[in-house]
Amino acid sequence: MKNISITMLFALLVQFTYAQNTLQGTINSQDDQKPLEQVAIYFPQLEKGTVTNADGYYEINNLPLGKFKIVISYIGFQTYSQTVEINENNTQLSLNLAPSAIEMEEVIVSTPFHKLQRENVMKVERTSIKDLKSSGAINLSEGITIIPGVESVSTGVGIGKPVIRGLSSNRVLTYTQGIRLENQQFGDEHGLGISDAGIESVEVIKGPASLLYGSDALGGVLYLNPEKFANSNEVEGDVNLNYFTNTQGYNGNAGFKASSEKLKFLLRTGGSSHVDYKTGNNQRVTNSRFNEKDLKTGLAYQLAHFKTELRYNYNNSELGIPEEIGEQSTSRTAVEPFQDITSHIISSKSNFYFNNSSLQAIIGYTRNDRKEFEDHHHEEEHEEGEDEHEDEENEEEGAALDMKLETLSYNLQYNLPKVGAVETIVGLQGMNQKNSNFGEELLIPDATTNDIGLLATSHIHLNKSDFQLGVRYDRRSIQAEASGTVGEEGYIETVDRNFNSFNIAAGYKLNVSKNFITRINIASGFRAPNLAELTSNGAHEGTNRFEIGNANLNNERNIQTDLSFEFSNEHFEFYVNGFYNSISDYIYLEPNGTTLEGDAVFLYQQQDANLFGGEAGIHYHPHPLDWLHMESNFSTVTGKLKSNGNLPLIPANNWANTLRLEFNKISHSFNNGYGFITLKSYFEQNKVSDFETSSDGYSLLNLGFGATITISNQPIEFKLSANNILDKKYISHLSRLKTDGISNIGRNINLGISIPL
Structure with missing residues (x-):
């Protein structure tokens, strides 16, 4: 035997x-x-x-x-x-x-069947990191705002969080290296927490994606595709450098990758550093400086019927938390208050290929260490000669907030053999997550969260149309330990809650003609309340609020309908997307009119809500001027509570118009040459919640160009862009510094070079 x-x-x-x-x-x-x-x-x-x-x-x-x-x-x-x-x-x-003349199409990875966008039943927005960098974006969160329907809640220029059609924080799930990114994302003052170095492209699902990703994907998914390994028997390398005039900022990264027929390896390391940014009236916003270090590496082994890869990402960020326009400094060292955040992301993905079927297994581990250092308020009753002793105390004081979040996740998907025109995938997903506190303050208690989800989805391809159907069941359990002393301020009770949800999704795509496509998708989603919503009972220094949670909160549940029309031929493209999102038991914060410890008290409440809006755009490149592109898009979203109040942090309507040139189509002397000028206008936002103020409209003028030149047989790609070129003084409605009257960033010129080795 x-x-x-x-x-x-x-x-x-x-x-x-x-x-x-x-x-x-x-x-x-x-x-x-x-x-x-x-x-x-x-x-x-x-x-x-x-x-x-x-x-x-x-x-x-x-x-x-x-x-x-x-x-x-x-x-x-x-x-x-x-x-x-x-x-x-x-x-x-x-x-x-x-x-x-139409731009080259790419495969969509965030949906399970890996099709081109025109073949997908669900519409997904995709853009390359190269395009984001060409726009002059300082970080990834700012860069994705070039996608219609996507904005960013920001705290200066170092901290940003994506907003998809009016929903953010725990309602938008971020995926990187094929696993969910867990980094205490419940807070709007917490950044995205990942560098764009080593990321190839970004995909955005605008709408409930709970069928594919479970809880926290109620509002959409930001899917980050890591850079691919080199093709077989090839060696590649590159160096990329950028300088930003406004923040005297620089970032850079260098990468190397090599592949044989079976073994593949890649490594990329980089970092960035910025001083306090300047507003449109030439004032620096104190402590908006930030620094970042990043390392990404991967190893893969591939045979005919089997492929496995292991990736690791280390990221450390030191982020100043701006509160005022005070001392005008160009120091790069953060002063209190500031965040020190370290993330470790390890993922393992293995694929097994059988006769006309396949199995994919992804296992991930993330560790997020979040420390927040606050202003020290010592008593001023010191005798002469004690100043030196006080300085020593300040240096020795540890982080006021010190949280460690460890998450083990798994995702198994089996592609069944195709039956006629039907492709089917079944899957099992889940995670085990543990939050631990080590600081002198406690924002959320020590807790353990467990998820498990089962899904099945099918794509049916007919002659001129496609259907997609799916069902999923999820169960989440949250167990939080008690904290503090009963009867005293800040006491948090034990929480032991279970949440269940059953979700469905259905979509239909019709090729009305060779050039005209229409889609309709209806999907349900859910989100279990997070630890902050269930357990908060204290001052949240990052938001200047005293938050009180509600341990009896229910699941948020939503049903969203999306309808889109797309027309394209060789020289003209046009699209219209509309959505209606009905959310039951929407969780939100509401002030009760009192204060504690000098901060306004906010309570977590629930109420039904509705969001609706959409995007429309055109892209025209007239014949025979294929080098000339004229693009325009408009985005709008409205968020309402059942009581007729408005939801907070709803982006203002905006309209972007771009004139883009491709110089390489004019003359071959301009290798990969391009130029653009964009006017993006944000309209007045006066549909605000009870504790917000309205925001004025404004317009920003941006421009840029780039090309590849060859010096001594060495190609060098360079780009130059200028954002807010008129140095406009403005305040975004989604800026967390709005309540302090602090303006957003002024004129910022970015010079970048990329050298393949």
């Missing part, structure tokens, strides 16, 4: 090791039949690809048998997306790509 087992194991290893099924072919231009070099050929499900050589030839080895989606893309040409069957030994696929 032992010999039989050894023989079977050896046979299996031989199958894994020596399977050399190959796809090969040539890619030419349809117009002149000339070969196209550097065309990307990629299997999304296998996460394996290559590029064509100077003769248009490509070859991908070590492929499993079966049918897999392949995507072939090249700038200036229509993206090809089809299912191919890999047979034993060699499979041939040669193509002629048709020219197109």
Whole structure:
């Protein structure tokens, strides 16, 4: 029996090791039949690809048998997306790509079936980090605001949190390295907590995604795609540097990656440092400075029927918390109050490929260490000669708030064999999370959270239409320990709550014609109340509020309907998206008119709420001026409580107009050359909650250009952008510094270079 087992194991290893099924072919231009070099050929499900050589030839080895989606893309040409069957030994696929002025399409990873956007039933917004950086954004949270319907709650320029169609904090889930990012995201004064270095692209699901991701995805998902490993038998490296004039800020990162046919490795390290930012009237906002260090690395091993990868991300941020316009300084060292945040993110993803089916297993571990150092208020009754002793006390005092959050998550998904036109995925997801306190103050108690969810979703592809259906069941348990002394201020009772939810989603996409697509999606979502909402009983220094939680809060539940219309041809694109989001038992803060410890008292309440709005946009590149692009988009959202009050932190309506040039289409002397000028206008926001004030409208003018130049055979990509070029003094409605009358950042010029090695 032992010999039989050894023989079977050896046979299996031989199958894994020596399977050399190959796809090969040539890619030419349809117009002149000339070969196209550097065309990307990629299997999304296998996460394996290559590029064509100077003769248009490509070859991908070590492929499993079966049918897999392949995507072939090249700038200036229509993206090809089809299912191919890999047979034993060699499979041939040669193509002629048709020219197109429309931007190259990419595969959407945040939805389970890995399709191009035009093939998806659910509409997902996608943008590359390169595009975000070209806009001059200082950080990732600011950069994603170029996506219609997405804004950011900010505390200066160092702390920002995404807002998707009026919902933020625990209602928007962030995914990185294929796992959920858990970093005490319940607070709007907590930043996103991840660097854009080593991130390839951003995908945004605007609407309930509880079917795919469970609790906390009630408002949407921000999905960060890490950079890919190098193609087989290739070595790559690059250095990227940026300087920002307003904050005298610099950030940079350097990366290296190498791959053999089976083993792959990558490493990227970087950091940034900024002084206090200047407003439009040339005043620096005291203690808005911040510093960041980041490291990302990965190791992968790939056979024909098996692929596994391990990734690790270390990030440390020191973030000043601005409170006033005081001392005008260009120091880079944060002064109290400030946050010191360290995150460790480890993820393991393994894929097993069978005949026309596959299994994916993702396991993640995150540790978030959050420390907040506050102003020390010592008694002023000191005799002469005690100043030196007081300084020593200040240096020795530890963090007022010191929380450690550890999360172990898992995600198993099995792609069943395709039956006719039906693709189906079943999955099991969950997490175990522990929050611990070590500081002198307590914001939320020590607690343990456990999640488990079961899901099934199917995509049905018909001739001119597609359906997508899904169901999911979740259970979350929260156990929080008591804190403090009974009867005294700040006492928190024990919490032991269980929350259950059953959710469904249905979508339909109709190809009305070759150029016209319409989609309708209806989905339910849920969110269990977080620890702060259930247990708070004290001053929250970051928000200047005394918050009192409610241990009897119910699940938030919502149903959102999305309707979209899209038209596109070679030179014109137009879209309209509309949504209506009905939320039951919406949790919100409301002041009760009293104060404690000098802070206004806010209570957590529940009430039904509705949000509605949408986005519309056009993109025109007139023939024969394919180098000229005119783009315009408008976004609006309204949030109402059942009592007819307005929801807080609802973004103002905004309208962005961009004129963009592609210089490389004018002359080949401008390699990858581009230029743009954008006017983004925010309208007055007077639909505010009872404890907000209205905000005036304003317009910001931004411009930029870039190109790749070659010096001594070394290509160097450079970019120059200027945001708020007119140095406008303004205050965003989503700025947490608005209550102190502190303006947002003034003119900021960004110079960046990228050097491939």
